[in-house]
Amino acid sequence: DAKTTQPPSMDCAEGRAANLPCNHSTISGNEYVYWYRQIHSQGPQYIIHGLKNNETNEMASLIITEDRKSSTLILPHATLRDTAVYYCIVRVPGDNDYKLSFGAGTTVTVRA
Amino acid sequence: GAGVSQTPSNKVTEKGKYVELRCDPISGHTALYWYRQSLGQGPEFLIYFQGTGAADDSGLPNDRFFAVRPEGSVSTLKIQRTERGDSAVYLCASSYRPRGGNEQFFGPGTRLTVL
Numbered sequence: 001d002a003k004t005t006q007p008p009s010m011d012c013a014e015g016r017a018a019n020l021p022c023n024h025s026t027i028s029g030n031e032y033v034y035w036y037r038q039i040h041s042q043g044p045q046y047i048i049h050g051l052k053n054n055e056t057n058e059m060a061s062l063i064i065t066e067d068r069k070s071s072t073l074i075l076p077h078a079t080l081r082d083t084a085v086y087y088c089i090v091r092v093p094g095d096n097d098y099k100l101s102f103g104a105g106t107t108v109t110v111r112a
Numbered sequence: 113g114a115g116v117s118q119t120p121s122n123k124v125t126e127k128g129k130y131v132e133l134r135c136d137p138i139s140g141h142t143a144l145y146w147y148r149q150s151l152g153q154g155p156e157f158l159i160y161f162q163g164t165g166a167a168d169d170s171g172l173p174n175d176r177f178f179a180v181r182p183e184g185s186v187s188t189l190k191i192q193r194t195e196r197g198d199s200a201v202y203l204c205a206s207s208y209r210p211r212g213g214n215e216q217f218f219g220p221g222t223r224l225t226v227l
Contacts, residue, residue, distance in 0.1 A: 042218075042220055043116070043204075043205070043218025044155065044203075044216075044218045045218065046215040046216065085154075087154055098143070098145070098160055098168075099145075099160070099168075099171070100147075100155070101157070102153075102155050104153060104154055
């Protein structure tokens with residue numbers, strides 16, 4: 001059972017913001033939203049995570065709706081190196097939840 | 113510092129052969145994970161080590177697959193009697209905090225091709 005739904009692909013222009021949506025309508029109260037990305041021929045890379053407040057770090061911003069049923073990962077100024085598959089994952093970070101359950105993700109192509 | 117390393121980067125073998133895939137985690141990381149990624153899909157969990165012991169091997173597809181981590185650092189994933197369906201990228205990850213925590217650091221993977 002997929003806990004998240006993401007569009008299979010999207011394009012964005014270099015230098016513009018990329019907004020990646022994720023639906024997680026069955027998310028439970030103690031589950032966090034995590035984002036990883038996987039650049040071609042590399043392993044997945046952690047980007048950001050959040051519970052209900054918006055979060056920002058040096059890589060991206062995460063906006064979670066008030067009802068927590070969906071979220072958006074924002075890459076503020078996309079570069080060609082941001083071309084990757086982006087995975088949205090919901091999980092409870094703790095002793096009993098260490099498996100990352102990746103879906104198919106969104107293939108993001110940044111174009112010059 | 114050095115990240116997670118995996119060797120070999122590519123392995124081509126024949127059906128029925130035995131293969132070993134190696135993972136060197138980040139120094140000091142006590143948790144180690146193996147995942148398998150088939151073409152066009154996201155990684156799937158295989159096994160998790162906390163220290164030397166396999167805390168969860170529920171993702172191993174069958175008894176041809178086995179993994180060890182004898183000294184709590186380097187891990188080896190072993191596949192016996194390989195089948196063409198075993199062809200995939202095998203990813204290793206490690207984390208500092210036991211049982212997950214915020215971030216798992218992944219290696220580049222080993223691409224296994226079974227002819």
